Amino acid sequence: MALNCQQRGPLKRNGSHQAARVPEALFPDSFQVDERTLADLVLFARRYSKHLKYYNADNQEQGTWLPFFSSDITVTLAGLSKTPVASFLALNTGLQDYLSDAPQPPEADLKNHFKLVFHLPLLLVVELADYFAKLSDQHALKNYLRQLAGRDLETPLRDLLSYYRGAVDQALFSDDPLDLGDYNTSFDELDPRIQLPTA
DSSP states (O other): OOOOOOOOOSOOOOOOOGGGGOOGGGSGGGOOSOOOOHHHHHHHHHHHHTTSEEEOTTSOEEEESHHHHHTOHHHHHHHHHTOOHHHHHHHHHHHHHHHHHOSSOOHHHHHHHHHHHHHHHHHHHHHHHHHHHHSOTTOHHHHHHHHHHHHHTHHHHHHHHHHHHHHHHTTSSOSOOOOGGGSBOSOOTTOOSOBOOOO
16 A cells, blocks of 8 residues: 655755855955064064165265164064964974984984973073063063072073083083084975974
8 A cells, every 4th residue: 555655764865066165265254465464564674674775964875774673672572472482392392202212213313303402492592582672661561580590490591401412421412503404494395304494
């Protein structure tokens, strides 16, 4: 006996069509014509000022416009805000993972990795110290940063320097400055050396 079945299937959906699958990258809000931040633009102006000649009141060339930008608090704050801390931390994590996971790497490779573990934090501190030195002694930020460094950096830096001296004394690596020729700085994927980030 044939009966008319009025019961529909439990799955009710319209399906997926091409218009519903538009990648987010194609939406107008996903990018801007100029995606640089204010800090990026300020630092660009500082770099560009090195190429602009300054003429004094007697219309004589007297250096460049760089001193005007180097002494400005806006440039210092922009530089501090754009310090590549995340790149340094990511590379440092990768170096520590390599040193703890690698089964018997070549000695030269191991020395280069180990040397970077010490040098990266110091390079970052040097960059921050350059910006700190440009701040006026009367500026409230300078006193705040001095307190912050005393509270958060003094002990780790002292420990790092003592480890570094111990590594040099044990001849784990030489006390020479970093030689970028020992590292991959060209983003060549076939280069087996350590890839340093652009920062």
